[in-house]
Structure formats: C-alpha cells, structure tokens
Amino acid sequence: MATMNMLQAINNALDTAMATDDRVVCFGEDVGSFGGVFRATSHLQERYGKARCFNTPLVEQGIVGFANGLAAQGAIPVAEIQFADYIFPAFDQIVSETAKFRYRSGNLFNVGGLTIRAPYGGGISGGLYHSQSPEAYFTHTPGLKVVVPRDPHQAKGLLLAAIRDANPVLFFEPKRLYRASTGEVSEADYQLPLGSADVLKTGDDITLVGWGAQMTMIEAAVEFAEEQGISCEIIDLRTLMPWDVATVVESVVKTGRLVVTHEAPLTGGFAGEIAATIQERCFLYLESPIARVTGLDTPFPLTLEKEYMPDQWKLFEAIKASIEF
C-alpha cells in the first residue's frame, strides 16, 4: 500500500497495464515525453519506449480513428483526450465507429481493446471549455461502456478493468480530484468490476446516487442530513453504461426516496435516465418524487461557477425536500 493521489493512481494503473501486456499502447496530445498536461502518463515513454507511448498531432478525430484501427488490429490502445470538452471532434469516430464496430461486423471485428481516458468536470475555474461533464452524450450510445472513478483506489482498479475489458470503455476522470483526492492504493495489480455500483453507506430513509467528483458532494450533504437524523444510503454508480439498475432498485425499494446528482445540465442528463427507470421499477415504493440535483440548463460559467455547481448544500436541500414531501 502507498498513499497516492488520483493522478498517481492512474499513472500507476497505466504502468501496470503496460508492464503486464505489451500490446498496451498510450498516446494522445502531449502524453509522450512530457507525460500529459496533467502528468497522468509521466515516465511511461521512458519505461516503454516511444513506440508504445507517444504524442499525437492535435487532432482528436485522428486520435480516436487511429485508436479504433489499432484496437481492431488487436493492440490495446489507451488514448487520452486532453479535456473531456475536446472529445467532440472525435464524436463521430466514437459514436459511429467505436460503439458499433462489433455489432455491425457480426462480431468478425471489434475494438474491444480500446480505452479512452479524459479528464472531466468543474470546480477548477475552467469556464465553458474546461469544466464539462459529457457523459450523457455517450450513455445514449449502445456499445460503449462509460466509467467514472471517485477516488485513487477506485481509479486504479477501474482503469485496469477498463483497459482489459473486451469492450471499448470511456473513462472519465474527475480532474477536480486529480490532486485533491488521496488515499491508500495497493501497488499490486488489481481490478474493480465494471457494470456494478458500489454502496458506500447503507441507510434507510433516502438513497443518493452519483458518480465521480459528485461523491464528495454527496458525502458532505449526507453528513448534514445524518446530523438531522436522516438515514442515507449512498451509491456510487461507477459504471454509467451499462449501469447497475438492480442495486439502485433494491435500495429505493427499501428507502422509498431517491436523489440523483451530476454536474452536467439537467435536461437530457443521465439522472433523467435513472429517474425514468426507477419510477417505473419502484413505482409503488416511492414516497416522494425522485429529485435531480444538477448543473443548470446552460453552458458552464466561470465567475459564478460556485453558484452553478450542484453542491452539498443543494443536495442537502433536496434531501430535506424529499423527506418532507
């Protein structure tokens, strides 16, 4: 065990993946000798050579297009998109190609080896284009897996699982926590399961569902709520696509109340999918409307970022409103 921040845990996962399988190749803008603008790929070029860790030209559609082909060939590409905000030039390659490669070819070909990493989220004074949470653009795309870790231990275990999963995975890293989140991380080679949610805390009165950096907001809000005698169950979805419906259903059947949170705008966000599914499956158990605590239906702002963010106080208010409904 070692104390690592999330970047170190990610770097360690990449290192482990490259050491254990020489088909693993890491690339993206500035990921080569420099080690990435956040330094997630530090020392990898040094250790594994230029052929397996390299800079690409500044062209996201090329990065993912190249990665798709490389994965189809049988290699295991781990492509970095410098910010999740810059994943959109690669959208066609991801949505039209990555997601549909296996299905359309009747399983003759697949890009299952592919993992795309991208830092996402707000809270770093990044304004419109360094703060977005684009997960819901991908959770509507069958064929992709979408994974978001909440802390260093999760980041390493989930990233290793993502790289080794037989399906293409989008791995969104909460950059607000890159250095802020630290914890004990095993130096061993371990994986955490994809497709399965993590119940962080059990409780009876209300269920809180989130992922990534929002878990810190949920935990803070739950502290307030428990002080008021509200017993909360906390679920980290971890994998958004395909998501663990059963765990959330089981929890809401017990608590009768649900709050879902994400940073992305409300309309069309993934909380809507969760609410729609849960109201259907738990209709007779729900004691109050499912609440969504999210970003506003606007682009991401700068000066008033704090006001925009779905934080612990907004979550706490939503918990109270749900309980008092």
Add this chain to the structure above:
Amino acid sequence: MATMNMLQAINNALDTAMATDDRVVCFGEDVGSFGGVFRATSHLQERYGKARCFNTPLVEQGIVGFANGLAAQGAIPVAEIQFADYIFPAFDQIVSETAKFRYRSGNLFNVGGLTIRAPYGGGISGGLYHSQSPEAYFTHTPGLKVVVPRDPHQAKGLLLAAIRDANPVLFFEPKRLYRASTGEVSEADYQLPLGSADVLKTGDDITLVGWGAQMTMIEAAVEFAEEQGISCEIIDLRTLMPWDVATVVESVVKTGRLVVTHEAPLTGGFAGEIAATIQERCFLYLESPIARVTGLDTPFPLTLEKEYMPDQWKLFEAIKASIEF
C-alpha cells in the same frame, strides 16, 4: 391550399424563406443543381442562383463550421446534413460552437440565423447508418433548439419558424414520411410556433407523447385503444428543446397516465427526460408508472427492423399495461 407531401412542403418552405429574405442561403452535399438526394432543395439554385444555393465538399464539420461563421456574419444559413446519421462529424461545431456562441460572447455575437436540416429515423430498410434518431444527443445541449415535424403542414410552418427564429435550430425531418405523408398545405407564408406542443386529440384516461414519425404510430395505437374504450390524449411535442413542459404536465394531471415514445434507443433517450420531469411535477397524480416505448438499446438493425421499431402494437400494449396497472 395545395396537396403536398412532406418533401414538397419543405421545398416550399425553403423557397418561401429564400424569396422573402435574401440573406437566406441553402447548402450541403448535393443540394445544389441536383436539389439534394431527397430533392428537398429542388429548383432553389435555379431560382436564387449558385451563390445562395450550392453544393459543398463532403465534409460535415466544414458545412456546419462554415454555416456558423456565415450566421455570425448576419446571413441566414440553412445547412443540410444528408442523413442525421452523418451529423456526428459536425458534432463539435454544433455542440461546442453553435450552441454556445451567444452565451460565451456575452451576446456580442450569435449564430441565431442558423438552421440545420437533417432527415432522421427508421422504417426505410436503412440499417445502422440510414435510420438513426439522434435527437437526444442535442437535447442535452443548452443553446440549441430541436424541432421535429410530423406532417407536411407542420413541416412547412415549423421550418419557416426555425429559419426565422433568432436561435440556432436543428430541424430533424422524418424521412419515412417524406413521400408517405401528404396533406393540404397553404401556399401562403405561415409559421407555427417553436417551443409549444400540439394537443392533437384530447382524452381522459392516458396521455401519449411523441414527435415526428412516431405520431403515426401513436395515432394507430390510439385507434386500437379507443376501440377498447380507453380515452387517449395525444400530444405532439414538436419542439424537443426547449420543450413544452406545461402542456404535458397539464395533460398528465388530468389523465394520470403517460406513455412516451421515440425510435432512438431507450437508455439516455429523450423519453427519459420527459419521464423524469413528469414524475417530479405530477407525482401525486400518477396512477401508473410512466412508460417508454422506444428502440432497443442496440444500434439500428436491418433485417429485423420491424421487430426493433416501437410500433403501434407495442404502444397499444403499453397503453393497456398502464391502464391495467
């Protein structure tokens, strides 16, 4: 009044828009002298000249990038994307640029003049890449308007409103109905309102919400249901972003039951947003879970397309299940 099919109505709307405002410019792949692969832009080059109606090179990101700049300059571009399935290479220009132009510039600049037209949807033996309904990728994007017409009269009135609206509009045309849907269309210059749903039929027992080609499925299903004595209210959302929450809420408060339908896959589809919103606003009025009748969580198939489609029989079953809940 004249009898027109949907393509003729769209062509007539474009003609009207170009005749009444010489800032209107139409372009896209094959839209020039050929008039588009579906012939929606027939004769426009002849009438308004090559400078105002022209072919572009085969590059969707260029088409929308060019259109964004042209709109910022003050012109009124109507860009065609040949199939909605091919809108993804332009995703960055739409989501990062079109949608955020006004907001990020503090309203110093805007691309409000822009309209992007694209044929969408299945039922034409088009397989994966000539059948998709990508509306939910855009309804999660504040700053865009998303409009889908259901018949020729609606198509003309909504398209003229979209072109003249001060915001960028994505106009998705149900290509299955291009020739199949005919009706009386006024030759006059008229507009139908954006942002407002259309209650096609009032009823007491259950509300059905859809848009575009799904309205024909809803109408057929409602026929079966009414034969069984179930009184249905039908709402065509028409504008998906920003959508008319009030009209749907009002209806569900009355009926207590809601079925939403779209062709796109279930997970992350726009029906989820509607269900999430309505369960929140109508919690105490709902007599059964909100049902979603949609495509499967897979890419769009070919041979088994009929099986995949959310058709009138699936809708009818959902209506019955809701009533019998």
Add this chain to the structure above:
Amino acid sequence: MSSTKTPTIVHELALLDGDEYRLPTFALLDPQGMLYPGVESPLLDYDKARRIYRAMLFTRVLDERMMAAQRQGRLSFYLQCTGEEAAVIGATAALDDGDMIMAQYREQGALAYRGFSTDAFMNQLFGNDRDCDKGRQMPIHYGSAELHYMTISSPVATQIPQAAGYAYGQKLANDGHCTITFFGEGAASEGDFHAALNMATVHQVPVIFFCRNNGYAISTPAVEQYAADGVAPRAFGYKMHVIRVDGNDVLAVHEATREARRLAVEQHHPVLIEAMTYRLAAHSSSDDPSGYRSRKEEEAWREKDPIRRMKRWLIDLSWWSEDEESEWLETYRHDVLESMKRAEKRPPPPLETLITDVYDEVTPRLTEQLESLEAHIRRYPENYPRGARALGIDVPDERGEG
C-alpha cells in the same frame, strides 16, 4: 523548432499557388489496351493476370445481375463497382493476401479477387441468417476476417485514420504486413482524411491511401469537391510519397501499388495513390445520374472501360480468348443466379442477433428487452413475420418489404 531544415530566405514577395507542381499520371496501357511504346511486357505473370481478369469479370457480372435484381424489387439496395474494377482489383493484386483492406463500399472487386464466395456475397446482400453482418447492415456492407477485409461502414472516410492505426499495429507486431484503405475523392474532403495522412507520416506507418477519383461524389462533380488538380497534391502537405495513376489501366495500378507496398512494408513510408477513373454506373440503386451528367461524358469514359483494356492486353499475349470469356461469363451468371435463389430463401437471422454483439456479452438490460420483445411477437406473430419465423412460429408469407 518547427523543422530541421532551414528554408531559403527571399526578399521578393511572391505568392505561389502550387499550380506549377502538376503531377503527371502514370500509365502503361493505352486506352485501347496496347502497351505504350517502350513499356516492357509482361508485367504480370500468367496466373496472376488471369486471376485479376477473372475477378474483374466476376465483379462486372455480379454488379449487372444484382442491379437487375434490385430493379425487380428482389433486393432493397445495390451499388456497383462498374468502371473501377482495374483500380480496385489491380491494387488488391499487388498486395499480399494477408494485408488488411479497409474499403469504402465500392470495392467488392477486392473481395472477389481474394475469393469471397458467391454465396457469401448473396447472404450479405439478402441479410439472411448467414449474412456476415448478421442482417444488421444494408446490402454491400461486406466483411471477412478470414480474407482480411474489414467490414464496410457507411460513414465515409472513418476508415482512413483507422487504416493508419491498423497499420501502426502491424508495424508494432512486425508481421510484415501493411494496410490499404480505399476511398473516393469525395471522402477525401472529410476531416478524417487530413487526420489520417498527417498521423501516418508523423508515425511512419505502413499504410497505402488509395483514392479512387471517379469524378463524382453522388451528384457532386470533382470540380465542386476541390479546387486543386486532384487529390494527389495534398501529399506534399504531409511529405508523403504520392503517385497518380490511370485507374483504368490495371497494369499501372498494379505496378504503382506494388511499389507503394514495398515502401510501406520495407521503409514504413505511407503512400498516397490517386487513381483517375470514372464511375460508369449510377452512384447506387437510389441514384439517377441523368440529373447531373451527360450521356456524352459517360460514353467517352465507356471507351476507356478497364475490362476491355485488360482483355485486349491478355488476348495479345494469348493468355485469354473470346471463348474462355464466354464460358466464364456464363459460369458467373449462373453462379450468381443460383446463389441468389438460395440466399433469398434462407431464413432471417435469429431474433437474438438483435441484441448480441452490442457488447462481448449480453447485458441484463438487453436480455430483458429481448424477452419482452419475444413475448410481444408471440402475441402478434402476424405483424412480425420475420421475428415470428425466427421464433419458429408459422405465419403467412411476408408482404414485400425489404
């Protein structure tokens, strides 16, 4: 520093537009099918020449028959290679059969050359239970792992950067193979083209970018697609090796591709080949070219038919005869018709193919969706004749849709 080379400095203002850098076209066979003076023969050996020619003939027959079938309503869609057989097959023949082909959609000739069976073609075209795509894609979206032919994807140009990535994998694996990607001059306008060529030169991958410049992208003529003299000069922007070739001259195409392959495999130099050709048929069965080009133009190109040209060369070498031609044409026509009949009659793919291969394993949610669909079809079997048939339920014949 931006470059290791120091460019010359000048003090006179002069803007260039590249017009001075006109690329010539490499050709060996003249439009009549005679070798240009000074060209030595034979450039292909007997076996390979006949393999190429037969693949060209087969492709022509397949296209004629299937377009006719489409017109009769037996097939929902079709798209011909007609006029471009020399470009596609000549290039394929210059490769090792283990090299990867990532094509656009008009390259059925490459499959024919590599031995994709008539039944394999038909099963895909009819989307039946033996379709390589399991009934998921439109006709002409062939694929074969065995023949190293990547399954076709409709969005154009996406395969171009993928080819660079695939080839990079081949280089890492050091397996002596390269990748060729075919695309139209229209597809070359997509952003993916630029990404691919740039990445391929920066990372020095063994890939051949083969542009079939057939003059049109659906209705859009090449003069509205780009302002330059073709696609080839773009190579200069990436410092990529390039050659322009007469795409209706199978010998020149073969020779150019052979040399490109050598550069790719031996030196990891990517190469751009621009084959100047012409789409003699409509864009697809959905298209009618009379709306955008003249009969006269078509006729002029029909004179340069690549099959006729190769035939003349073969006959001059006594490697082929009119009799053989008739026999093979007959055989191919018969094969295609018989195979079509078989394919039409085969059942649709099983219902579960609706949800398999989305992921490597079926997810719980997909299983639920399939179960509820099955239950639904059992309630309304007559509305889902194919689904019902797939479930083993006896229902009246399907009404023609397709």
Add this chain to the structure above:
Amino acid sequence: MSSTKTPTIVHELALLDGDEYRLPTFALLDPQGMLYPGVESPLLDYDKARRIYRAMLFTRVLDERMMAAQRQGRLSFYLQCTGEEAAVIGATAALDDGDMIMAQYREQGALAYRGFSTDAFMNQLFGNDRDCDKGRQMPIHYGSAELHYMTISSPVATQIPQAAGYAYGQKLANDGHCTITFFGEGAASEGDFHAALNMATVHQVPVIFFCRNNGYAISTPAVEQYAADGVAPRAFGYKMHVIRVDGNDVLAVHEATREARRLAVEQHHPVLIEAMTYRLAAHSSSDDPSGYRSRKEEEAWREKDPIRRMKRWLIDLSWWSEDEESEWLETYRHDVLESMKRAEKRPPPPLETLITDVYDEVTPRLTEQLESLEAHIRRYPENYPRGARALGIDVPDERGEG
C-alpha cells in the same frame, strides 16, 4: 470529370514526396533589425509604424504584468503573446480595421492594435460585471463586436471553417471586407483546418488563413505535429495561394498580409500565410516549458525578438527614440496596474447572467432554475459570496479562489 486540366502522362514509375517543392521564407528585416540589402525603406508610413510598434510594446507590458499578477494569485490564468507580436500585429495592421478577425487565443496584440482599452482587457481577465463575456469564459477569451474581433473560443481550429463562412457572408454582402483567422501550427492538424481550406478555395471566399507557426503545441514540438516542411505546403493541396514569412519580421508580415488581403478582397482568392515564429513564453500560466525544451533554444530565439528588431528599424529612421520608449513603457505599466486594481474591485456579473444569452430570450425552465437558485443562495448566502453579493446581500469577503 475530375479536373479541367489534362495532366501529362508518364510511363516511368516515380513516387514524389514533395520535398522538391520547398517554400522559401519571405523576410525584409534581418535578425538585427536592418533591412536586407536591396530592400527599399520605408515600407510603412510614420503613423502606422508607430501605431504598430506601440501596440507591440503595450502587448509585451500587458503580458509581463498579467503573468506576474497570475503568479501572485490575483488572476486564475493567463497566456502570453510574447515573441509573436510582430506576426499578430503586423498582420492586423495590414487589414482594414473593419475586417473580421477570428483568432485562436494568443492574439491580444491584434486587439491592442485596434484600440481595445486597458479596462476592457482587465474586465475580461477578472470576469467582473463589465467583462465582455459576462464572466463566462476563462481569462484571455476577449471579444469585441465594435472592433470586429470575434470572441475567442477554447476549442482550437473551430474558428477556421467559421472564418471561411464569415468571409463568404462578406462576399455575399459585397462590403469590401475580408476575414483573417489566426491559428497555431498545432491547430492546423485538426480536421476543421482541412475543411476550411478546401471550402475556401472551392467557394472562393475572401479569407486569410494566418498560421502562427511558433514551433510548439503546448509540449509537442512541430516535428511531432507534422512530417512536412511546415504548414505552408498544404496550400498546394487546395490550389490556394500561399506565402511563408519570417514571423518575427513585422515588415515582411505586414507586406505579405497586405498582398494577401488584396488577393482576397479584389479577387476572392483565399490565402494561406505561414509565419515562422517562436513562443518565447510558456504555453500558458499552467505550463512550464523547461520540461520539454532547452534554455539554449529559447535564448537563440530571444535574439530574434520581434520588438527589438522593429525598434532598431524605427530608430534608424529616427521615428522612435529610447526616451519615448521609456515613457511609453512607464505609461503602459501604470495603465495596466491602475486598471487591474479597478477591475479586481468590480462586482461579479449579476446572477441572471447565469441564464441569459443561452437563447435570445430566457426560457421558462431557465427562469425556474434561476428562481430556485436565488432562493437557495438566500438560504446560504455565506456559501455563495459572489452570488450573494450579486443579490445585494452583505456577506464576509470571499476567500481567495479564482
């Protein structure tokens, strides 16, 4: 047919790689700031030369002061033009002030030249209630409708096809204006670059594509960005006029851009200019270049500082003096500091700016969201000091966050 020109036919196989088509660099001032032999002076008139030089000086001062402020924690982010002032300002000065500028982010010099006030810079940098972006974008994302300077957008290269579209609008309006778009050699790798250059030549629009080739895209050196001799040879692929210019030579840049503008406006010929320069500072305040390049390399380029070169030329003409220089530097430093103090103290933008300008009119749902946010802030004002302040609620001072 693919081209109106008939290319020559050859029968010898030869693959070109464009290396023979090396583009020279246009320069007028030598690295010391002396005119090259044979170049006639003056090339700029007195007033314009001084306007350019003062904008360069101001930009340098602004950059120094604001980077220092960022280091002190007064500002969240900053990004310098340092080293590239001649390229940006020389080009801007060759335009009409009514021509549209669509820049990447490192072109504050263009705004300085056009008269963007120090306060306007500061208000944007501090995202206060007078920020042109209404506090929505990171520092350095300036914009001015009045000065025809499109608001900066972070995703690189998106502005390049937009510039082609904007210029097409100018051509339709026949207003005698053109558009210039600035971008880095890194941004030129994006698909949008290819789309833009191709569409601009096909549709013949009055646009100048101005590439600042400063050798790096963050840490990525140009040799890992492309394999060719710079960005300029790509023009040949589109049959676009092109010139490569010494980007640290303000006279050459001005001259090249002046001629490009003439071609654009008078003949609707788009032009690509590649200015060879160097980013003397870090990529941005978040970057430390010592991780990827040597001091020695930086020093070599510091010797070619564009401001020093122009100054020498001006002084030789007696159009400038050391005294004037000191005075102006003093004035600019003072201006920037005073203006910064004012900007820092200004209130944040009103709360409603969170929801305005998403659409031309605020939607009902956004109104609801704002109302509920307001109510929330009134419940917890101390947690939202800016929001509370915007609502007129008195709360303790903010704790330093950016």
